[in-house]
Amino acid sequence: MSVPVVARAAAPARRNAQTGRRTGIRAAAAQATRDAILRAATRIFAKHGFDGGRVEQISKAAKSYDRMIYYYFGSKEGLYIAVLEELYRKFNEAESRLALDLERPDKALEEVIRFTWNYYRRNPEFITLLNTENLHRGRHIAKSPSVGQHSSPAVRLLGEVLERGVARGLFRGTATARDVYLLIAAMGYFYLSNRYTLSAFLGERIDTPEELAHWEAFIVDTVRRALAPPDVLTPAS
Amino acid sequence: MSVPVVARAAAPARRNAQTGRRTGIRAAAAQATRDAILRAATRIFAKHGFDGGRVEQISKAAKSYDRMIYYYFGSKEGLYIAVLEELYRKFNEAESRLALDLERPDKALEEVIRFTWNYYRRNPEFITLLNTENLHRGRHIAKSPSVGQHSSPAVRLLGEVLERGVARGLFRGTATARDVYLLIAAMGYFYLSNRYTLSAFLGERIDTPEELAHWEAFIVDTVRRALAPPDVLTPAS
Amino acid sequence: MSVPVVARAAAPARRNAQTGRRTGIRAAAAQATRDAILRAATRIFAKHGFDGGRVEQISKAAKSYDRMIYYYFGSKEGLYIAVLEELYRKFNEAESRLALDLERPDKALEEVIRFTWNYYRRNPEFITLLNTENLHRGRHIAKSPSVGQHSSPAVRLLGEVLERGVARGLFRGTATARDVYLLIAAMGYFYLSNRYTLSAFLGERIDTPEELAHWEAFIVDTVRRALAPPDVLTPAS
Amino acid sequence: MSVPVVARAAAPARRNAQTGRRTGIRAAAAQATRDAILRAATRIFAKHGFDGGRVEQISKAAKSYDRMIYYYFGSKEGLYIAVLEELYRKFNEAESRLALDLERPDKALEEVIRFTWNYYRRNPEFITLLNTENLHRGRHIAKSPSVGQHSSPAVRLLGEVLERGVARGLFRGTATARDVYLLIAAMGYFYLSNRYTLSAFLGERIDTPEELAHWEAFIVDTVRRALAPPDVLTPAS
DNA sequence: CATGAATGAGCTTTCATTCAT
DNA sequence: CATGAATGAAAGCTCATTCAT
Numbered sequence: 004m005s006v007p008v009v010a011r012a013a014a015p016a017r018r019n020a021q022t023g024r025r026t027g028i029r030a031a032a033a034q035a036t037r038d039a040i041l042r043a044a045t046r047i048f049a050k051h052g053f054d055g056g057r058v059e060q061i062s063k064a065a066k067s068y069d070r071m072i073y074y075y076f077g078s079k080e081g082l083y084i085a086v087l088e089e090l091y092r093k094f095n096e097a098e099s100r101l102a103l104d105l106e107r108p109d110k111a112l113e114e115v116i117r118f119t120w121n122y123y124r125r126n127p128e129f130i131t132l133l134n135t136e137n138l139h140r141g142r143h144i145a146k147s148p149s150v151g152q153h154s155s156p157a158v159r160l161l162g163e164v165l166e167r168g169v170a171r172g173l174f175r176g177t178a179t180a181r182d183v184y185l186l187i188a189a190m191g192y193f194y195l196s197n198r199y200t201l202s203a204f205l206g207e208r209i210d211t212p213e214e215l216a217h218w219e220a221f222i223v224d225t226v227r228r229a230l231a232p233p234d235v236l237t238p239a240s
Numbered sequence: 241m242s243v244p245v246v247a248r249a250a251a252p253a254r255r256n257a258q259t260g261r262r263t264g265i266r267a268a269a270a271q272a273t274r275d276a277i278l279r280a281a282t283r284i285f286a287k288h289g290f291d292g293g294r295v296e297q298i299s300k301a302a303k304s305y306d307r308m309i310y311y312y313f314g315s316k317e318g319l320y321i322a323v324l325e326e327l328y329r330k331f332n333e334a335e336s337r338l339a340l341d342l343e344r345p346d347k348a349l350e351e352v353i354r355f356t357w358n359y360y361r362r363n364p365e366f367i368t369l370l371n372t373e374n375l376h377r378g379r380h381i382a383k384s385p386s387v388g389q390h391s392s393p394a395v396r397l398l399g400e401v402l403e404r405g406v407a408r409g410l411f412r413g414t415a416t417a418r419d420v421y422l423l424i425a426a427m428g429y430f431y432l433s434n435r436y437t438l439s440a441f442l443g444e445r446i447d448t449p450e451e452l453a454h455w456e457a458f459i460v461d462t463v464r465r466a467l468a469p470p471d472v473l474t475p476a477s
Numbered sequence: 478m479s480v481p482v483v484a485r486a487a488a489p490a491r492r493n494a495q496t497g498r499r500t501g502i503r504a505a506a507a508q509a510t511r512d513a514i515l516r517a518a519t520r521i522f523a524k525h526g527f528d529g530g531r532v533e534q535i536s537k538a539a540k541s542y543d544r545m546i547y548y549y550f551g552s553k554e555g556l557y558i559a560v561l562e563e564l565y566r567k568f569n570e571a572e573s574r575l576a577l578d579l580e581r582p583d584k585a586l587e588e589v590i591r592f593t594w595n596y597y598r599r600n601p602e603f604i605t606l607l608n609t610e611n612l613h614r615g616r617h618i619a620k621s622p623s624v625g626q627h628s629s630p631a632v633r634l635l636g637e638v639l640e641r642g643v644a645r646g647l648f649r650g651t652a653t654a655r656d657v658y659l660l661i662a663a664m665g666y667f668y669l670s671n672r673y674t675l676s677a678f679l680g681e682r683i684d685t686p687e688e689l690a691h692w693e694a695f696i697v698d699t700v701r702r703a704l705a706p707p708d709v710l711t712p713a714s
Numbered sequence: 715m716s717v718p719v720v721a722r723a724a725a726p727a728r729r730n731a732q733t734g735r736r737t738g739i740r741a742a743a744a745q746a747t748r749d750a751i752l753r754a755a756t757r758i759f760a761k762h763g764f765d766g767g768r769v770e771q772i773s774k775a776a777k778s779y780d781r782m783i784y785y786y787f788g789s790k791e792g793l794y795i796a797v798l799e800e801l802y803r804k805f806n807e808a809e810s811r812l813a814l815d816l817e818r819p820d821k822a823l824e825e826v827i828r829f830t831w832n833y834y835r836r837n838p839e840f841i842t843l844l845n846t847e848n849l850h851r852g853r854h855i856a857k858s859p860s861v862g863q864h865s866s867p868a869v870r871l872l873g874e875v876l877e878r879g880v881a882r883g884l885f886r887g888t889a890t891a892r893d894v895y896l897l898i899a900a901m902g903y904f905y906l907s908n909r910y911t912l913s914a915f916l917g918e919r920i921d922t923p924e925e926l927a928h929w930e931a932f933i934v935d936t937v938r939r940a941l942a943p944p945d946v947l948t949p950a951s
Numbered sequence: 952c953a954t955g956a957a958t959g960a961g962c963t964t965t966c967a968t969t970c971a972t
Numbered sequence: 973c974a975t976g977a978a979t980g981a982a983a984g985c986t987c988a989t990t991c992a993t
């Protein structure tokens with residue numbers, strides 16, 4: 004791969020975007036250019052990976068020029084990091100918008116599950132980009148100051164849900180929010196991320212609408228069972 | 241990515257390798273060269289992906305020459321497909337070696353879980369290569385005649401285990417072997433595959449020995465609960 | 478290289494700079510910008526050559542913008558020519574300030590030598606820029622109307638010194654001022670200009686203070702000998 | 715300029731060339747390719763400097779391909795260093811071929827002078843390449859293990875000449891061989907290297923055949939005078 | 952006048968692949 | 973079968989320069 008160790012300098016227009024000061028036509032056009040590049044890059048890196056994603060392909064898809072990528076993001080890697088940051092930002096934002104009825108923990112739990120499942124389904128780029136980043140052992144994300152310092156809103160929310168549920172005797176008290184969150188994520192993510200090799204491996208398509216609905220129900224059921232209180236579930240001896 | 245649409249014809253030595261007929265010194269040396277390339281390619285594709293893996297890097301790591309890759313595998317893509325085939329072959333072989341005590345379904349279930357988890361842990365290349373292939377939407381695996389026609393031995397085995405368990409009232413009868421298998425796979429695969437981004441996202445390392453042991457136990461517990469018979473688990477309404 | 482054949486028209490502010498008429502605040506600021514660019518360009522062209530000197534590097538070092546270079550100098554080449562003109566102007570100016578005591582020709586000669594040697598030592602950019610221009614076969618200097626029409630003040634001065642010295646029997650009469658001037662220049666320029674390759678070639682540093690002082694004395698001695706009258710120097714047969 | 719700090723790996727064919735082992739047709743053709751590139755690079759770097767010399771221009775002039783430059787020399791910088799090494803090698807070789815009649819020190823001295831002057835005249839690339847390297851402060855030469863460890867053959871030869879001359883009372887004994895060598899080099903090198911700017915500066919061409927012959931004679935005369943023994947030259951007080 | 956964005960040509964370098972012994 | 977040289981397309985990136993406020 005050969006990724007330069009340090010991403011180069013900042014994007015001038017970005018600063019303006021943050022301060023929000025300059026709102027002229029030029030600045031708006033510049034922002035539009037930057038956004039177009041970021042969107043195109045998200046799509047193309049998601050489809051081809053970091054190495055497979057071509058700079059020219061991105062700039063063309065953004066109806067801009069290679070040069071602009073370096074102008075705004077410094078390097079291919081800088082652009083890739085920006086894509087990851089935006090990815091996390093949007094995901095956190097979506098999780099933050101989750102409005103849960105804490106008075107009904109069981110329903111709230113189900114909503115978290117369905118939100119996660121649907122987020123993965125509607126944002127396939129989220130999955131492939133994270134896989135690409137894991138292929139690189141998180142090398143790029145580690146360089147980003149904006150990612151990872153704030154833990155997931157959903158984990159925190161889930162913690163509250165569990166707390167209420169335990170208090171009402173609906174859930175057992177020994178499962179942590181993180182474990183439950185990872186269980187939910189794992190079941191959804193793996194199924195969708197690996198659908199191509201799984202289909203080949205199992206010898207049948209697993210991404211038909213019926214199969215997807217079946218799996219979604221299985222997730223809900225499994226998570227509920229994982230949280231069932233001791234009096235309703237006696238561990239098999 | 242730019243992958244040639246059709247992989248070219250196989251190399252003659254490959255036939256020999258399969259039949260195992262020619263056992264002369266040259267044939268053995270040839271087989272050694274081919275194997276070295278395959279091993280090097282597995283390592284390097286796993287580390288850098290298909291696009292990121294360089295032909296020269298592979299041939300050097302195999303202490304051979306670029307030319308040999310084309311001789312034995314026709315193209316970079318042909319080599320990559322061979323890597324995938326070998327990957328599946330070994331995995332199937334390992335699953336086939338699973339000796340389960342069907343008289344003790346619960347214990348057999350646990351063994352399947354631990355086998356899967358340990359296979360993923362000990363073969364990190366298995367995970368990254370599958371991710372890479374899923375990035376490509378299974379394009380290469382679809383070209384391989386040797387992969388996917390025989391469904392997983394583990395799913396079949398698991399089917400038998402479940403059958404016995406249900407017969408003895410240990411497991412509920414409404415979960416299919418495939419669902420259980422996917423649950424087991426999902427929990428192990430996702431956790432290990434995504435450990436870099438998860439660590440960044442959650443703000444703490446999740447791949448310490450303690451955390452790994454904790455997750456393994458959580459998988460066992462969760463799968464058991466997913467299979468708990470109706471009389472011990474009343475789904476929360 | 479790829480230098481446009483014709484340098485474009487000069488910037489308006491340049492005219493102002495020369496006439497010095499407009500003395501408003503803006504004009505002063507403009508002059509400051511122009512000067513800053515010229516100084517930065519001198520430094521950077523001296524360090525990296527014409528091709529190696531980057532426009533952006535210069536504008537940044539001048540705390541200005543690329544655009545300003547084109548505004549004031551028309552092109553990179555125009556800026557480079559302006560640098561050369563300034564270089565010659567300053568050198569001529571310095572030579573013109575030489576106040577020689579013609580009553581003591583021998584002392585005056587020594588002063589010319591020491592002036593030249595010190596000018597080279599204190600203005601290393603002078604040397605590298607001239608070398609760069611010679612690499613280009615004087616292409617740019619030929620385009621400048623302000624360089625080369627007035628011959629060197631020092632050569633003229635040296636002519637007077639020699640004349641006096643010959644009249645007094647101190648110098649021989651067969652050496653021209655130009656030859657003596659070139660001898661002085663050659664010994665100083667070559668030693669300083671080539672100190673890096675010479676050090677490598679000779680296997681020892683030649684730019685220590687001791688070595689420099691030694692060479693300076695050797696120049697003085699050599700030039701004196703070159704001018705020694707016939708009665709004191711009989712050419713070796 | 716931005717030169718990579720470390721030149722990359724070696725050229726395979728070069729090793730063969732040194733061992734002289736493989737003398738097949740392929741090896742000879744390879745050597746021819748390498749030599750053609752080296753020759754073309756010498757010419758083009760001499761004409762345009764390191765930054766101004768384009769890789770494509772070189773490969774085309776050598777009737778080869780860009781790729782081959784990287785195959786044999788690793789990088790543009792590696793090629794440039796190889797050019798410098800060859801330059802030094804040839805110069806040392808030429809100096810080594812100097813056959814001096816030590817029985818006639820004065821004649822031998824003149825031969826050294828004429829050899830140096832003629833070498834510069836006939837190898838203008840020698841001068842411009844050294845200037846380019848000095849522009850870079852000897853950065854590349856410092857990386858070469860083959861340059862600079864063996865001091866100049868001419869300096870050693872000159873030392874012997876002087877010794878004999880002093881013994882016979884032809885030369886003074888206070889000038890070192892190095893000083894005399896540098897004087898000879900300076901007068902020739904400077905005159906030829908700076909002929910373009912000097913012509914502009916002095917207002918007349920200095921590279922006509924007549925002027926060149928005049929300067930050559932002046933060098934001989936000046937060096938002789940620099941070596942004249944004390945009894946024939948009384949320094950003007 | 953200053954400033955940031957845009958432009959497209961062209962740069963060095965790398966790639967997968969093939970040729971020729 | 974092995975080996976080193978050759979090939980040409982294309983990659984990431986940089987450059988001088990111009991546009992538009």
